[in-house]
Amino acid sequence: xxxxxxGFGPNAAGKNIAxxxxxxxxxxxxxxxxxxLYATALWYSAFTQCLGLKxxxxxxxxxxxxxYGDPAKCYGxxxxxxxxxxxxxxxxxxxxxxYVMVPRESVLIKTHSGRRIMRLIKxxxxxxxxxxxxxxxxERILGYIxxxxxxxxxxxxxxxxxxxxxxxxxxxILELPYIDAVFVHPHASDGGTAIGSAxxxxxxxxxxxxxxxxxxxxxxxxxxxxxxxxxxxxxxxxVEWEELDGELPAYVANALTExxxxxxxxxxxxxxxxxxxxxxxxADPRNPETREVxxxxxxxxxxxxxxxxxxxxxxxxxxxxxxxxxxxxxxAFDVVKGKESDISAAIHVDNTARVHSVRPDNPLYYETxxxxxxxxxxxxxxxxxxxxxxxxxxxRPSEAIEHLIWGCVHELAIGGYIVRLx
Numbered sequence: 336x337x338x339x340x341x342g343f344g345p346n347a348a349g350k351n352i353a354x355x356x357x358x359x360x361x362x363x364x365x366x367x368x369x370x371x372l373y374a375t376a377l378w379y380s381a382f383t384q385c386l387g388l389k390x391x392x393x394x395x396x397x398x399x400x401x402x403y404g405d406p407a408k409c410y411g412x413x414x415x416x417x418x419x420x421x422x423x424x425x426x427x428x429x430x431x432x433x434y435v436m437v438p439r440e441s442v443l444i445k446t447h448s449g450r451r452i453m454r455l456i457k458x459x460x461x462x463x464x465x466x467x468x469x470x471x472x473x474e475r476i477l478g479y480i481x482x483x484x485x486x487x488x489x490x491x492x493x494x495x496x497x498x499x500x501x502x503x504x505x506x507x508i509l510e511l512p513y514i515d516a517v518f519v520h521p522h523a524s525d526g527g528t529a530i531g532s533a534x535x536x537x538x539x540x541x542x543x544x545x546x547x548x549x550x551x552x553x554x555x556x557x558x559x560x561x562x563x564x565x566x567x568x569x570x571x572x573x574v575e576w577e578e579l580d581g582e583l584p585a586y587v588a589n590a591l592t593e594x595x596x597x598x599x600x601x602x603x604x605x606x607x608x609x610x611x612x613x614x615x616x617x618a619d620p621r622n623p624e625t626r627e628v629x630x631x632x633x634x635x636x637x638x639x640x641x642x643x644x645x646x647x648x649x650x651x652x653x654x655x656x657x658x659x660x661x662x663x664x665x666x667a668f669d670v671v672k673g674k675e676s677d678i679s680a681a682i683h684v685d686n687t688a689r690v691h692s693v694r695p696d697n698p699l700y701y702e703t704x705x706x707x708x709x710x711x712x713x714x715x716x717x718x719x720x721x722x723x724x725x726x727x728x729x730x731r732p733s734e735a736i737e738h739l740i741w742g743c744v745h746e747l748a749i750g751g752y753i754v755r756l757x
Contacts, residue, residue, distance in 0.1 A: 336356065336357070336358060336359070336367075336483065336487070336489040336491070336492050336493070337356070337357040337358075337359050337364065337492070337493040337494075337495065338354065338356055338480070338483075338492060338493070338494055338495070338496075338499075339354050339355050339356075339357075339494075339495040339496045340353060340354035340370060340376055340476070340496045340498045340499070341353070341354065341376055341496035341497045341498050341524065341525075342375055342376060342377045342380070342437075342497070343372050343375050343377070343435070346369060351372045352369045352370060352371060352372055353370040353371060353372055353373075353374045353375040353376065354369070354370035354374075354376075354496060354498075355368075355369050355370065356368050356369075356370070356483065358487070358489075359493070362538075362544035367487070370425070371425050371427070373418060373425070373427035373428070373431045373432075374418040374420075374425045374427065375418075375431065375434055375435070376472075376496075376497070376498040377434040377435060377437050378416065378417055378418070378428070378431070378434045379394060379397065379468060379472050379498075380394060380434070380437045381433070381434045381436075381437050381443060381448060381449065381452065382397060382413075382452055382464065382465070382468040383396070383397045384437060384440050384443055384444070385443075385444065385449060385452040385453055385456060386400070386456065386461055386464070386465060387461075390437050390438060390440065391497070391524075394497070394500070394501070395500065395501075395640075396637055396639070396640060397465050397468060397469065398465075398469055398501055398502070398503055399637070399639050399640045399641060399683070400461060400462055400465040400466075400637075400639045401462070401465040401466040401468065401469035401470075401503075402466075402639070402683055402684050402685040402687075403462040403465075403466075403639055403684060404460070404461075404462030404463040404464070404465055404466030404467070405463055405466055406463070406466040406467040406469070406470035406471075407467075408459050408460075408463035408466075408467070409455055409458075409459045409463055409464055409467050410467045410470065410471075412455055412467075413455070413464065413467040413468055413471055414467075414471055415428070416428055416430075416448060416451065416452070417471045417475060418431065418475065419475065419478075420475060420478050420479045420482055421478075423482060423486075428448075430446070430447050430448050433446035433447060433448035433449060434448065436449075452464070462639075469501075469503065472498075472501065472504060473503065473504050473507055476498070476504055476508070477504075477507055477508065477511070480492070480508060480511065481511075484513055489513075490513060490514060490515040490516070491514070491515055491516045491517075491518075492508065492514060492516075492517055492518070493517075493518045493519075493520070494508070494517065494518070494519045494520070494523065495519075495520050495523050495527065495531075496523060496524070497523060497524035497525070499519050499523045499665070500519075500523050500524060500608065500665070502664075502665060502666055502667040502689045503667055503687070505517060505519055505665060505666050505667070506666055506667040506668065506687070509657060509659065509666060510657060516659070517659075517666065519663065519665035519666070520549075520663075521549070521552040521606065521607040521609070521663035521665070522552070522606060522607040522608070523665070524608070526607070527607075551611075551662065551696075551697065552605050552606045552607050552609075552611060552663060553602060553603040553604065553605060553606070553611075553613055554603065554604075554605075554606040555603050555604025555605060555606055555613075555730075556603065556604055556730070557602055557603040557604075558731075558732055558750065559750075560750045560751050560752075562732060563732045563749055563750040563752060564750075564752075566731070566732035566733045566736060567732075567736065567752065567754065569733065570733070570736050570737075570740065572757075573740050573756065573757060574736060574739060574740065574754050574755065574756055574757060575754070575755055575756075575757050576752045576753065576754040576755070577752065577753055578751050578752055579751060579752065579753050580751040583699070583703075583748055583751060583753065584699060584702040584703040584705075584706050585706045586748075586753055587599070587617065587703050587706075587748050587753075588703055588704075588706035588707040588709075588710055589706075589710065590745070590746055591617060591618060591619045591707055591716060592619060592707070592710050592711060594619060594622065594625075594628075595618075595745040595746055596616060596617070596618045596625075596628060596629055596632060596633075596744050596745050597616070597617045597618070597744060597745065597746050597747070597748055598615075598616055598617075598721055598729075598735055598738055598739060598743070598744035598746070598747040598748065598749070599612065599613075599614070599615045599616065599617050599700075599721065599748050600613075600614060600721065600729065600732065600735040600747065600748070600749040600750070601613055601699055601700070601748070601749070601750070602699070604728075604730065605728075607663065609663060609664040609665075609691070609720075610718060610719060610720035610721060610728065611662070611663065611664060611691055612645055612691070612693060612697060612700035612718065613700075614720065614721045614722075614728050614729055614730075614735075615645075615718045615719065615720065615721050616629065616633065616718070616719050616720070616721050616743075616744060617645075617703075617716050617717065617718060618642075618680065618716070618717040618719075619680070619711075619716070619717065620644055620677070620678040620679070620680045620681040620713065620715050620716060620717040621676070621677055621678065621679065621680070621711065621713060622679070622680055623679040623680050624680075625642075625680035625717060626642055626680050629642070629717075629719065632742060632743050632744070633722075633723050633724065633738070633743035633744070634719065634723075634724050635724040636724070639684075641681070641682065641683040641684075641688075641689070642680060642681050642717050642718070642719050643664060643681060643688065643689045643690070643691060643717070643718055643719065644678055644681035644682070644688050644690055644691065644715045644716070644717060644718065645690075645691040645692075645693050645700070645704060645715065645716050645717075645718040646690055646691070646692055646693065646704070646714060646715045647692075647693055647701065647704050647705060647708065647714040647715075648660055648662075648692040648693060648694045650708070650714035650715075651690065651692055653671065653674070653714070654670060654671055654674045654677070654678065654714075654715060655668035655669070655670060655671060655688065655690055656668055656669040656670070656671055657669070658690075660692050660694075661690050661691065661692045662691070662692055662693075662694065663691075664689055664690065664691040666689070666690065667687045667688060667689045667690070668687065668688060668690055669686060669687055670682050670686050670687065670688055677712075677713045677715070678713065678715050678717075680717050681715065681717045681718075691718055703716070704716050721735065721738065722738075723738060723741065723743055732749060732750075735747055735749055736749075736754065739754060739755075739756065740756065
């Protein structure tokens, strides 16, 4: 079964809806039903904006903040502002149209719903309102999936739409007793529609099935060692480098054990919202102070936002409960009891982690984690996106070198080179 759920968009007839459900079999997609516009997930974005965070950017921060709150503090008040799915029917919130104003923040906060959310935040505090919103999002989506399952048998689900970038929701879907497998597209939000459109048109024109084993999202540009060396020479007054090639994974693993924060610029750039070991910043997950080091040097992240672990996929079950392959960092897991101290810098306050599983078919990154495992007994490293706070992820070699010059990382592993400040 495929579930697409997000803000809203037009269906084939031009009618705005909040999502669609498809049964997928034998290379074909059969439309089962549509989610009405008044069940839009934009309500979660509205709470995000009222919390002072950005629309289409800060929803993940709402999820992160929620772990610090108690949903019971204002659950009833938030519940009354959210759609419900009951006995096979969607029941809308009276003022749901307010949520469509989310792209215009100045309008949203002046609506009935916006003023009401702001009062809740003032009365109960940001973390408790975020916690209630997160709890309601989880309950509403799981309630809907339960309703679908009562009407049609399925054990595997594919999820799309920005709603399913919420890894805590995805975690709970995976834990449902009748679900065997969950797939979340690496670019689950609007950006992924380009791939879907291309595949559908290809199938329509050729009649061929568009079955792809999508195991990586490295669709961006790759730079040769010659191009990297040219960029290094342009900054030779500030940096020095040495060519390590095959010795690079062992060197980086050792640097991490020494407490260094290493910029990692390798291969083709990731497509989608996650850093997946191509344009990443790496650090030792064992030291809880690592988070403060990265924040002070580069990120300036909100205090409530966790960092993520990259884990050797064949070792994931040792550290994460109910573990399954998650190459796109789209699932969260509870940390196995007793393993918390091994990866304390890469887990959240609620003892969960948004895991990036790494397989041998990403050889350079896998070998780096493997070398770290040989040295420490921990098959996990901390991974966060390679960008200074407020800037996009690094794209060109020169941008990665500039981050080193700015003091964002201690060393830079780029192509076959390790780079340091002079």
